[in-house]
Amino acid sequence: AAPGVRLSADCVIVGAGISGLCTAQALATRYGVGDLLITEARDRPGGNITTVERPDEGYLWEEGPNSFQPSDPVLTMAVDSGLKDDLVFGDPNAPRFVLWEGKLRPVPSKPGDLPFFSLMSIPGKLRAGLGALGIRPPPPGREESVEEFVRRNLGAEVFERLIEPFCSGVYAGDPSKLSMKAAFGKVWRLEEIGGSIIGGTIKAIQDKGKNPKPPRDPRLPAPKGQTVASFRKGLAMLPNAIASRLGSKVKLSWKLTSITKADNQGYVLGYETPEGLVSVQAKSVIMTIPSYVASDILRPLSIDAADALSKFYYPPVAAVTVSYPKEAIRKECLIDGELQGFGQLHPRSQGVETLGTIYSSSLFPNRAPAGRVLLLNYIGGSTNTGIVSKTESDLVEAVDSDLRKMLINPRAADPLALGVRVWPQAIPQFLIGHLDRLAAAKSALGRGGYDGLFLGGNYVAGVALGRCIEGAYESASQVSDFLTKYAYK
Ligand SMILES: Cc1cc2nc3c(=O)[nH]c(=O)nc-3n(C[C@H](O)[C@H](O)[C@H](O)COP(=O)(O)OP(=O)(O)OC[C@H]3O[C@@H](n4cnc5c(N)ncnc54)[C@H](O)[C@@H]3O)c2cc1C
Structure with a gap:
């Protein structure tokens, strides 16, 4: 691109980590949105995947x-x-281990295995079982930390020996500050819907029976049991494959520095690129960059959105x-x-x-x-x-x-x-107040009239790669709806 060149696209996705790339792929394959660009500050796709x-x-x-x-x-x-x-x-x-009192102890892979493991004492297991059945103090009526929720529902041993190390494993986080609702929403919801963890599990199974899932895509492999996965040549195979399918739609070493509202409709994005400054006019924009970067870039548009986005901790x-x-x-x-x-x-x-x-x-x-x-x-x-x-x-x-x-x-x-x-800024922490701050950022953009400007990425969808990909499908659906409405304006 020549210096000062202007390009245009129906959708620009900012950030080619897993969230951005999968959003682009979903837009192209599910919604037929082909007029898109995905722009990445680094010289390689994949974001955290390395x-x-x-x-x-x-x-x-x-x-x-x-x-x-x-x-x-x-x-x-x-x-x-x-x-x-x-x-x-x-x-x-394959077993997973927790270090406890100098020994590596296997972790039960499902709740039914709990009675047979040495990681917890018999009173600890009984406390967990009774608590899961609902024999435990009621919820306090305010947002609880992971530590508060787990100690109250399942007792000290489950917290100290299973959940505290698990929080390190997923968030590298402090469970006394992480929000149960934001960080482990699926488990938090069980108590909400069923009055206890077991009650909620039964309710969730009943609801599943009433609303059966559509048939599974026959192309998908069926993993055996609860496990984890990667690719033959490592995780980078996925971003690399998506990026190579998107071809010239992926712009590497393009650093977004500004975003303004266009005179007619949509947005103008300003980039520093190896070829100099480039501006792109876009009908819709999805930002999948870390919240602290989005905060700086969005500040001229909305101080409230920028303030809310600046509060997430990595x-x-x-x-x-x-x-x-x-x-x-x-x-x-x-x-x-x-x-x-x-x-x-x-x-x-x-x-x-x-x-x-x-x-x-x-x-x-x-x-x-x-x-x-x-x-x-x-x-x-x-x-x-x-x-x-x-x-x-x-x-x-x-x-x-x-x-x-x-x-x-x-x-x-x-x-x-x-x-x-x-x-240096690894994983966004879903702390107490996270969901409120996220809602505040989104509603500030809404109040400012910034239709078609979407927030995505791991601080929105969840930190696990799977959540980022689910979030990408959700973002793609929102953008597709927006572009359909836009076409009729
Ligand atoms: C050390 C570590 C271990 C982890 N382990 C696991 C694990 O085992 N399993 C798991 O499921 N999850 C794990 N996670 C979490 C998971 O990797 C992330 O949540 C996920 O990769 C985030 O993807 P993303 O696309 O949302 O964000 P990112 O990967 O951060 O991508 C954002 C992209 O935006 C780009 N960008 C930033 N600023 C600009 C700008 N101004 N202009 C253009 N582009 C810009 C960045 O360069 C980056 O490529 C781990 C994370 C870390 C850091």
Whole structure:
């Protein structure tokens, strides 16, 4: 594009992370909206998704998200992107562990397994069972934190040994500040609809029976049991496949710097690009950039929207990938002579800094050469923001010294450090008040008359990749409705 060039499109999607790319793909495949551009500040698509490979040495690892839950919307997106045969699924029977009192203890994979696990005491299990049935204090009539909700409904042990580490695993978050309603809405709703967690589960099953789902798309693979998934060559295969299908509609190294209302209808977006300044006139815009970037860009349009968007908090997280020889794993951690399982989570009370460790080479094939294990460790988060001032070798050392407390033989040689990536603003926290702040941002845009300007991305839809993809389908439907109305104006 020549400097100062003006382009136009029915829809511009800002940000080519998973949310933006999937919105573009859904617009094109489901709604026939082809006149679109997707613009990305970085020189590669994928946003947080960052797969790295050392093919000569046989290593492939993730420096952002590591896997996704293979829900139907995600599988649909994968199949529509031509990746059906590249999907890889974790073993549904692979155990997950929680570190408790110096030992890695398997986590029950479903509530019915709870009685048989050593992670919790018998009184703790009884408290959880009674609470789930509704024998527990009533809701306080205000928005509860995850900690408050879980302690009240399921007791201290479920909170301390399962949910607190789970919050680290999903949000790298502080459960005393995360909102139950915003962060784990599906579970929160059970108590709302059924008076207790079990009552709500029964009600949800009954409702499902009354409103059966449409038949499942026969193209979708059927994962066995509860598991996680990725692609043969890592998560980046999905954004790369979508971006290559969209071809020249994807504009890399295009940084959005301004947005104004056009004189007639729609918006004018101003970009810094390698070829100089470019402006694009668009009938509709979906912003899937982080909220703190959207806040700055939208400030000239709506101070109220910008203020609300500036309040979401993204703590730092580092992804530290290390490899050890198989012999370095402690004997008591091997199952049939192998390191097996999804990985391990570490409650903050257990004296380790690392939040959790994914057994990448056990989970998916071809991640490490024979005889080696590949471990992806996350460190930092809301309760440990100091990681940003640590060096890469400090972070490797912190992770290695933690792993030697429970998984790695203390006398093992130093690990091979493959990748250290610090995400200074990693994951938006769905804190108490999150949904109100989001509603305030959207209604400020509505009051300002900014029709056709949509907010998307993980702070809107949810942080899990699956939620981002569901959110992308929702955004695409909203834009399609808007463009249909626009055509008749
Ligand atoms: C370390 C880490 C581990 C995670 N682990 C998991 C996991 O295992 N499983 C899981 O389901 N989820 C995981 N998540 C969460 C998940 O990765 C994210 O929620 C998801 O990738 C967010 O996608 P997105 O498209 O909404 O945002 P992003 O990926 O942040 O994409 C936004 C894009 O907007 C671009 N952008 C920013 N400013 C501008 C601008 N001015 N102009 C144009 N473009 C701009 C950015 O460069 C970026 O590419 C993890 C996240 C992190 C950080």
